[in-house]
Amino acid sequence: MTIRVLVVEDDFRVARMHVEFTDRIGGFAVAATARTACEAREVLAAQPIDLVLLDTYLPDESGLDLLRELTVDTIMLTAASDAATVRAAYARGALNYLVKPFTAEQLTDRLVAYRNYRAVVAVERGLGQDEIDRCWRVLHDGDRPVAPKGQSAVTVRLVSDALRRAGSPRTAAEVADELGISRATAQRYLAVLARDGMAEVRLRYGATGRPEHRYRWA
Known part of the structure; x- marks a missing residue:
């Protein structure tokens, strides 16, 4: 159409x-x-x-x-x-x-x-x-967050796009591997997206009991 x-x-x-x-x-x-x-x-x-x-x-x-x-x-x-x-x-x-x-x-x-x-x-x-709530998120998906001081707008865009493309929650390590950046950098940008409501974060506990942060686009 x-x-x-x-x-x-x-x-x-x-x-x-x-x-x-x-x-x-x-x-x-x-x-x-x-x-x-x-x-x-x-x-x-x-x-x-x-x-x-x-x-x-x-x-x-x-x-x-x-x-x-x-x-x-x-x-x-x-x-x-x-x-x-x-x-x-x-x-x-x-x-x-x-x-x-x-x-x-x-x-x-x-x-x-x-x-x-x-x-x-x-x-x-x-x-x-849930679908009505999704309508609002989809409608404003194009309202890009401004990169915080000291962060790259390009990297914000790359990390955001990686989450949107993913069919399931991603860890910082997975995003880092996909984009060719360090895990610490991926974690920092993911945390900002989660803080600003652009991403959702959940904890998953593995065999060692140590929680793993997993992110998905909101």
């Missing part, structure tokens, strides 16, 4: 960039762009749209006012970073919020997470609480 996207952005150069970023991702197609809230309403009335990428600053009215009306999934792409605007966007139904300027990778991460979320909720049956 292709996710049809509407980009609502008044700056044509920025809109073109959003279109290019989005069209590169499998499963997405930009169906239309709009410069104003009025144009966005016309598009939504004329054709099916699955996801709106919405700016706050539009020539005719605030994107937040438009957001209040929408019954379509929406991700905010905006320069507005004040707390009041962020709170209002989430209160009015935004699924995610990305502050300009951002990289293609940051937008890609969030769109891929949204695509995975859509796959979870596409089932034709009721969802159990």
Whole structure:
């Protein structure tokens, strides 16, 4: 299934960039762009749209006012970073919020997470609480944690990806062997992911009685 996207952005150069970023991702197609809230309403009335990428600053009215009306999934792409605007966007139904300027990778991460979320909720049956909780985690899987001081963002990404790929809980030694880093380094990064709620950690007791930490992506 292709996710049809509407980009609502008044700056044509920025809109073109959003279109290019989005069209590169499998499963997405930009169906239309709009410069104003009025144009966005016309598009939504004329054709099916699955996801709106919405700016706050539009020539005719605030994107937040438009957001209040929408019954379509929406991700905010905006320069507005004040707390009041962020709170209002989430209160009015935004699924995610990305502050300009951002990289293609940051937008890609969030769109891929949204695509995975859509796959979870596409089932034709009721969802159990565990599945509903998983929806939230999957939807925000693209919200990468910033590397703490003294740690590498690249290594955070590698360790995170190793946990996501794993079909079962992993130890620091297993992650270290896969990535070619030291066990101590793997343990340090895994501990940070667990502290930040990105990973779950469980203890397993072996024959010697010494506990072994095992991690899985949350």
